[in-house]
Amino acid sequence: MLTGLHVPLVTPFTETGEVAVETIDKLARHVLDQGAAGLVALGTTGEVAALTPAERARVIEVCVRVCAEREVPLTVGISGNDTRSTAVALKELPAGVSAALVTVPYFLRPSERGVVAHFEALAEETPVPLVIYHIPYRTGQAVSAATLRHLGGHPMIAGVKYAAGGIDQDAVDLLGDLPEGFEVLGGDDLFISPLLALGAAGGILASAHLATDRFAELVAAWRAGDVARGRALGHQLARLSAALFAEPNPTVIKGVLHAQGLIPTPDVRLPLLPASPEAISQADVVAVHPGQ
Numbered sequence: 197m198l199t200g201l202h203v204p205l206v207t208p209f210t211e212t213g214e215v216a217v218e219t220i221d222k223l224a225r226h227v228l229d230q231g232a233a234g235l236v237a238l239g240t241t242g243e244v245a246a247l248t249p250a251e252r253a254r255v256i257e258v259c260v261r262v263c264a265e266r267e268v269p270l271t272v273g274i275s276g277n278d279t280r281s282t283a284v285a286l287k288e289l290p291a292g293v294s295a296a297l298v299t300v301p302y303f304l305r306p307s308e309r310g311v312v313a314h315f316e317a318l319a320e321e322t323p324v325p326l327v328i329y330h331i332p333y334r335t336g337q338a339v340s341a342a343t344l345r346h347l348g349g350h351p352m353i354a355g356v357k358y359a360a361g362g363i364d365q366d367a368v369d370l371l372g373d374l375p376e377g378f379e380v381l382g383g384d385d386l387f388i389s390p391l392l393a394l395g396a397a398g399g400i401l402a403s404a405h406l407a408t409d410r411f412a413e414l415v416a417a418w419r420a421g422d423v424a425r426g427r428a429l430g431h432q433l434a435r436l437s438a439a440l441f442a443e444p445n446p447t448v449i450k451g452v453l454h455a456q457g458l459i460p461t462p463d464v465r466l467p468l469l470p471a472s473p474e475a476i477s478q479a480d481v482v483a484v485h486p487g488q
């Protein structure tokens with residue numbers, strides 16, 4: 197389940213500010229047609245914090261339908277920094293969800309022992325396998341390779357979305373000795389190629405809304421041991437990711453998707469502000485002419 201390219205969908209908005217439900221359906225089918233192995237709903241890229249509970253439910257509903265039809269996994273993002281309410285959110289996931297992407301408790305900085313206790317408690321109650329979202333520059337909480345390896349031994353903890361802001365020693369340690377049945381998915385778009393070279397099974401990559409087929413090929417090339425292809429594509433796609441992350445995610449991605457006619461507006465919800473026209477046109481150029 198946790199291999200290949202998974203696209204964390206943006207949440208497009210209509211001219212009047214509602215969630216553009218039909219566009220989510222189209223976008224989901226588009227990235228799957230282009231080679232994505234699965235979808236992620238309600239990630240950071242989906243502006244989950246700015247959606248109402250009813251909007252979140254609607255987004256999940258559309259994604260469940262498309263993923264069921266295509267027989268691909270759907271992972272749903274769950275963020276929270278309190279164990280009890282996170283467990284409730286997991287139990288409320290509807291049928292058809294394959295896994296939950298659960299953020300390391302943020303802001304509180306509970307200690308690594310607290311992180312272990314949190315995930316072990318969730319793993320005992322969750323109806324679907326968990327993917328730990330390790331992103332210390334957003335959560336403020338360090339998690340070592342040893343801790344991830346320990347958690348990865350639990351049968352309900354299927355993997356980690358690894359986004360440490362680069363290739364750090366823990367990434368090298370972890371990928372050198374993975375627990376059975378536990379996978380690493382890259383979550384830092386710019387560093388996906390080196391992480392795949394180290395043995396990551398795939399990635400959850402917002403950049404892959406664009407050039408989805410090339411991102412899927414990047415994952416396949418590294419997994420097949422095609423170093424020359426993996427390296428060449430990796431350099432090309434890193435330029436695209438850099439352009440798409442020139443301003444806060446997902447503002448530039450939405451700007452480019454809108455410019456390409458794939459979503460009705462480039463709108464984001466506060467506190468995000470729309471990307472600048474310069475950032476959008478620069479990323480659009482790189483997306484269309486990847487070699488330049």
Ligand SMILES: O=C(O)C1=N[C@H](C(=O)O)C[C@H](O)C1
Binds near residue numbers: 239384403445
């Ligand atoms: O929503 C996600 O999942 C992702 N979010 C990251 C971010 O916004 O920093 C980027 C990554 O591509 C996936």
